[in-house]
Amino acid sequence: MSNLSGAIRSVLIVGGGSAGWLTATILASKHHHSSDGEGLKIRLIEAPDIPIVGVGEGTWPGMRHTLRNAGIKEVDFLKECHASFKQGSKFVGWKTGGEKDFYYHPFDLPEKFYDADVSQYWLEGDQEQSFSKASCVQEHLCELDLSPKLMSSPEYAGVGNYGFHLDAGKFSEFLKRHCTEKLGVELIQDNVTRVNIRENGDILSVTTKTGDELSADLFVDCTGFRSLLLGEALGVGFVDKSAQMPINSALAVQVPYSEEVPIKSATISTAQTAGWVWDIGLSNRRGVGHVYSSAHITDGEAEQQLQRYLGVSEPQFSNLNPRKLVIQPGYREKFWHKNCVAIGLSAGFLEPLEASAMMIIEASANFVADHFPVTRAAMDKVSKKFNARFHYRWQRIIDFLKLHYVLSDRKEAFWRESASRESMSSRLIEDMEFWSCQAPSAKEFDRVDEPFPIASYQYVLYGMGFKTQKRPLGFSEQEKNELLTAQRTVQRNASLLASKLVPNKRLLDLINAST
Secondary structure: OHHHHHHHOEEEOOOOOHHHHHHHHHHHHOOOOOOOOOOOEEEEEEOOOOOOOHHHHHHHHHHHHHHHHOOOOHHHHHHHOOOOOEEEEEEOOOOOOOOOOOOEEOOOOOOOOOOHHHHHHHHHHOOOOOOHHHHHHHHEEEEEEEOOOOOOOOOOOOOOEEEEEOOOHHHHHHHHHHHHOOOOOOEOOOEEEEEEOOOOOOOOOOOOOOOOOEEEEEEOOOOHHHOOOHHHOOOEEEEEEEOOOOOOEEEEEEEEOOOOOOOOOOOEEEEEEEEEEEEEEOOOOOEEEEOOOOOOHHHHHHEEEEEHHHOOOHHHHHHHHOEEEEEEEEEOOOOEOOEEEEEEOOOOOOOHHHHHHHHHHHHHHHHHHHHOOHHHHHHHHHHHHHHHHHHHHHHHHHHHHHHHHHHOOOOOOOHHHHHHHHHHHHHHHHHHHHHOOOOOOOOOOOOOOOOOOHHHHHHHHHHOOOOOOOOOOOHHHHHHHHHHHHHHHHHHHHHHHHHHHHEEEHHHHHHOHHH
């Protein structure tokens, strides 16, 4: 029998933004209130005078499930958040910086991924097409600026796997309305001035600027880089990862569409001398930013590179009001300590590559919701599992992000240092040594908490020209036939879809004009 007096009945989320409201959405979706007031009580306190960071504008496909499970209509989300479709990422100039230097990391798995050794077969072929273009249709669709779905497609479904680009500020407000109006989340608009600690080290309550004292059984720290609860109040230390991830600065701008231009359905990541530029096409504007290492270029040089990328004059660039952000790459020593769990920037941040920040927010909130502790005693068991799982995930995210750098042949100091063996984990070194002998396979990863599928590694490795030695025994006739059929299926589907799908912009215009 569980100890009912120690039952976890209330949650206080401290901080709004994407992390706070996405956590509230996921918790409330899976732990509904009952009409008599029983069940889980979820409150969120949001400071009315603290702006959100607001640059996390890309998601992974899992966001479709999150929104659908919360009872959100896809059309409403797309319209109110100025959202667009994301089919993956396009990396430009990361290998050599040459004119034709680009590759795709699409969201679709390679054709016949679980049935055959697709990447090894491509490696031993003529390689006339890139690996992603030969193994799935999404590079074809993205290069033609086509949508991943039809107007007649069901909600959250399409011909290709997709996530979203979205306006982070609009997204937070959209989730806030949905949580408070549909999911029973209580909003408190106030500033936290003090965190009150019990004798046993748990958080008892937070005191607000207006003098209220808000208590809860479980506290969720979504206070951003400050980490007010977990870091400041509970004293959980920070693990600095700047030696592996040297990017520490960002300049962000919002760029209006000046003419009828296509809306890209991939995040465009373009390498610069000491970092890279993200370019995200929403339905009403572009979100563009330059992330860089301040140890390698000055802020002024970073601004000049971003201005050149945008192709605008200096006065035009100034009118875009570029916003400077400081990044401290790393994560907390623990993510859940006592009765407080950190989600979002309060837990850690590396860099905005591959939408990893939004992905780990979703993963963290889903873990808390799916393994919600029934009692305070159970919480210690849940938190131990949470910390173990997410410590592993943060390490593996670093490995995957590093993979984008370590294969570069660019000559600038930033790229050479980022590609150095000293900046790599022993796990990544071992993996790459193994992959030089045989291609990553669908059956290779044996842990359920891998943040990125092995197909993602294939797309980055072979997009960057990684070499794997050939199979000395070759392929059986059955394997050859299956793999050849897979390649033909991709080419056939690419041609068929090119004739059926409409441009990304046209579909978004139709959706935004609908009533």
